Amino acid sequence: MPVGTLATVKTLDPTDLVAMGASMILGNAYHLHLRPGDELIREMGGIHRFMGWNGPILTDSGGFQVFSLATLRKIAEDGVEFQSHIDGSRRFFTPESVIGIERNIGADVIMQFDHVIPGQSEEVPSRDASERSIRWAARCLAAFTESAPADNPDLQTLFPIVQGGIHPHLRREAAHTLTGMHDWVGFGIGGLSVGEEKPAMYEMLDVVNEALPRDRPRYLMGVGFPEDLIEGIRRGVDLFDCVAPTRMGRNGAAFTSQGRLNIKSARYRNDPLPLDENCDCSACTRFTRAYIRHLFVSDEILGLRLLSLHNVHFLLSLARAARREILAGMLDAWSHDWLSRYHSKSPIK
Amino acid sequence: MPVGTLATVKTLDPTDLVAMGASMILGNAYHLHLRPGDELIREMGGIHRFMGWNGPILTDSGGFQVFSLATLRKIAEDGVEFQSHIDGSRRFFTPESVIGIERNIGADVIMQFDHVIPGQSEEVPSRDASERSIRWAARCLAAFTESAPADNPDLQTLFPIVQGGIHPHLRREAAHTLTGMHDWVGFGIGGLSVGEEKPAMYEMLDVVNEALPRDRPRYLMGVGFPEDLIEGIRRGVDLFDCVAPTRMGRNGAAFTSQGRLNIKSARYRNDPLPLDENCDCSACTRFTRAYIRHLFVSDEILGLRLLSLHNVHFLLSLARAARREILAGMLDAWSHDWLSRYHSKSPIK
Numbered sequence: 001m002p003v004g005t006l007a008t009v010k011t012l013d014p015t016d017l018v019a020m021g022a023s024m025i026l027g028n029a030y031h032l033h034l035r036p037g038d039e040l041i042r043e044m045g046g047i048h049r050f051m052g053w054n055g056p057i058l059t060d061s062g063g064f065q066v067f068s069l070a071t072l073r074k075i076a077e078d079g080v081e082f083q084s085h086i087d088g089s090r091r092f093f094t095p096e097s098v099i100g101i102e103r104n105i106g107a108d109v110i111m112q113f114d115h116v117i118p119g120q121s122e123e124v125p126s127r128d129a130s131e132r133s134i135r136w137a138a139r140c141l142a143a144f145t146e147s148a149p150a151d152n153p154d155l156q157t158l159f160p161i162v163q164g165g166i167h168p169h170l171r172r173e174a175a176h177t178l179t180g181m182h183d184w185v186g187f188g189i190g191g192l193s194v195g196e197e198k199p200a201m202y203e204m205l206d207v208v209n210e211a212l213p214r215d216r217p218r219y220l221m222g223v224g225f226p227e228d229l230i231e232g233i234r235r236g237v238d239l240f241d242c243v244a245p246t247r248m249g250r251n252g253a254a255f256t257s258q259g260r261l262n263i264k265s266a267r268y269r270n271d272p273l274p275l276d277e278n279c280d281c282s283a284c285t286r287f288t289r290a291y292i293r294h295l296f297v298s299d300e301i302l303g304l305r306l307l308s309l310h311n312v313h314f315l316l317s318l319a320r321a322a323r324r325e326i327l328a329g330m331l332d333a334w335s336h337d338w339l340s341r342y343h344s345k346s347p348i349k
Numbered sequence: 350m351p352v353g354t355l356a357t358v359k360t361l362d363p364t365d366l367v368a369m370g371a372s373m374i375l376g377n378a379y380h381l382h383l384r385p386g387d388e389l390i391r392e393m394g395g396i397h398r399f400m401g402w403n404g405p406i407l408t409d410s411g412g413f414q415v416f417s418l419a420t421l422r423k424i425a426e427d428g429v430e431f432q433s434h435i436d437g438s439r440r441f442f443t444p445e446s447v448i449g450i451e452r453n454i455g456a457d458v459i460m461q462f463d464h465v466i467p468g469q470s471e472e473v474p475s476r477d478a479s480e481r482s483i484r485w486a487a488r489c490l491a492a493f494t495e496s497a498p499a500d501n502p503d504l505q506t507l508f509p510i511v512q513g514g515i516h517p518h519l520r521r522e523a524a525h526t527l528t529g530m531h532d533w534v535g536f537g538i539g540g541l542s543v544g545e546e547k548p549a550m551y552e553m554l555d556v557v558n559e560a561l562p563r564d565r566p567r568y569l570m571g572v573g574f575p576e577d578l579i580e581g582i583r584r585g586v587d588l589f590d591c592v593a594p595t596r597m598g599r600n601g602a603a604f605t606s607q608g609r610l611n612i613k614s615a616r617y618r619n620d621p622l623p624l625d626e627n628c629d630c631s632a633c634t635r636f637t638r639a640y641i642r643h644l645f646v647s648d649e650i651l652g653l654r655l656l657s658l659h660n661v662h663f664l665l666s667l668a669r670a671a672r673r674e675i676l677a678g679m680l681d682a683w684s685h686d687w688l689s690r691y692h693s694k695s696p697i698k
Contacts, residue, residue, distance in 0.1 A: 006643075006644075006647045006649060007640070007643065008644060008649045008651045010649065010650060010651075011650045011651065012651070013651060013654070014635075015631075035643065035646065035647050036618075036639070036642075036643040036646070036647075040618070040619055040639065040643075043619055044619065044621060044637060044639055044640070045621075050637070050639075050640050051640065052635045052636055052640075269385075269389070270389055270392055270393065272393060282364075286363075286401045287401055288393060288399070290385070290389065290393055290399075291356070291393070291399055291400065291401075293385075294355075294356070294384065294385040294389075295355075295357060297384065297385070298355045298384050298385075300355060300357045300359065301359060301360045301650055301653065301654070302357045302359075302360065302361070302362060304650065305362070305650070305654075
């Protein structure tokens with residue numbers, strides 16, 4: 001899912017996303033609550049109409065942002081008091097208030113409010129945050145059920161989030177407890193790719209995906225890079241989101257089948273090749289590295305847009321390829337080949 | 350002609366321009382010589398291929414930029430020595446070297462190198478610059494003829510530029526002398542909209558268009574705003590270019606049939622209307638003022654793009670409307686109505 005934090009996938013137009021075959025995008029309740037305000041979005045007919053995107057949208061609850069962006073946090077069982085990173089205004093988020101915000105925004109899938117901790121946390125704080133997240137899942141569910149529109153109770157769906165840090169037994173426990181709490185449509189897997197080592201992340205995915213019901217989609221939150229997609233899909237993950245393709249694109253970095261490329265490098269000054277010779281995106285089929293480098297060197301916005309387009313297309317294509325291989329029963333061999341090819345290439349920089 | 354100074358119409362994609370019905374765009378020899386370099390563009394197959402635009406392109410010679418952007422100018426009969434506004438490097442432009450640059454870039458219409466002076470200049474400096482521009486037109490023509498590709502001499506065409514400041518007799522003289530010099534395909538009208546009063550500009554247009562051959566297109570350089578387009582078309586102008594639609598768009602200002610609108614204003618916070626209710630551009634048919642304002646307030650690039658799209662579309666539509674009215678023999682009545690409606694509306698800001 002391309003990330004549209006503030007109701008726009010940075011530098012891209014909804015028509016670009018449709019053309020690339022994006023089927024679902026992300027918004028963020030914390031950011032949209034602060035700007036432009038969730039009540040304004042409701043007044044404007046909900047986020048789909050507001051941002052001109054007719055496909056499915058998922059909103060993260062902002063748990064991650066409250067714990068990474070906001071300042072002067074006071075965490076209590078009831079909720080979290082914090083200062084906005086925009087204007088320093090004091091805010092108080094509870095599981096119930098966040099469900100209210102996500103109801104106003106109106107995404108199709110909304111995430112519970114959770115307690116996110118750093119990736120390397122010890123067992124005690126990990127257990128504490130995981131168990132609080134489970135209690136908050138129950139409160140979110142109650143608020144969600146109570147606020148369901150009478151004429152269309154399934155207008156939105158709520159996903160709980162499995163936490164537990166890098167502690168397998170906490171992850172397993174969280175997955176089991178949440179599974180027993182309700183017949184959820186799908187599950188989030190949170191608190192990964194937040195500073196822990198990659199092998200720890202993969203181990204947690206193995207544990208969680210084993211513990212979750214097999215017929216429900218799992219969403220690995222905030223992940224990831226091309227290799228993370230493959231590793232996640234191998235372990236049963238269905239949904240991903242990450243700001244990397246657009247953020248890296250705006251910084252001049254392109255994902256390619258030959259590793260990462262920094263278009264600002266002088267070596268591309270007169271390079272007539274596309275960003276990636278194996279790519280059929282609308283940047284690679286029309287423009288040379290030399291042209292895109294010129295745009296970056298000259299601070300031209302089209303450059304940011306073309307690299308964002310390319311990177312989002314790269315990840316969407318990768319996910320589509322994995323889906324094809326799953327259906328063909330070939331995921332294991334294909335992903336093994338893909339990863340060893342990707343890792344063996346020295347980045348062309 | 351939408352302006353693509355650095356081989357990109359700022360914030361827009363060539364496909365946007367095609368969709369809006371833009372038929373010809375602009376590049377700038379001064380800017381492209383400095384970045385990425387005209388020789389690089391030639392090496393990459395010329396500007397059309399470089400920037401992915403298959404329609405006609407016109408390059409301004411950079412006369413205006415040498416006299417407005419560059420520093421430490423030394424003007425002599427041979428040419429102009431100046432410092433690049435990018436890196437301070439010393440450069441020397443002559444009519445011959447500029448033709449070489451424009452040959453390398455490879456636009457369809459290329460402009461002569463001219464001597465541009467401030468809009469309020471007195472007669473003596475105006476005569477001096479106008480007569481030098483005429484002598485430089487002759488030198489450009491010689492260099493252009495000499496450098497014509499043997500297999501395709503009409504690959505590009507050269508336009509001279511009528512100067513003469515705000516002095517009718519100098520303008521008339523320049524138009525007559527240039528017309529007698531060569532059977533030009535078209536003519537530029539330069540040195541207007543550079544600080545003089547609007548009535549002076551309109552008077553010069555009346556004089557010049559009367560003096561130029563009726564069957565050759567006239568290009569009013571660096572103009573303009575919606576009302577300037579109408580006033581210019583009434584006086585026989587066929588081609589225009591101006592950075593206003595994209596520059597104003599990036600600053601949050603939109604042309605509308607009700608005057609100018611500044612989308613950053615708090616009054617549009619929850620405004621469900623499009624930028625202009627009478628507009629069918631791809632911004633107005635999809636997005637509200639509230640959404641576009643949110644994008645600007647949040648520094649989102651899509652906002653810059655949508656306003657640029659809208660403004661370019663506004664001017665292209667206006668030019669198309671004028672063409673229809675000319676063909677219907679109704680230009681006079683239509684333009685009179687349009688201007689009085691446009692001027693009577695108090696800007697909604």
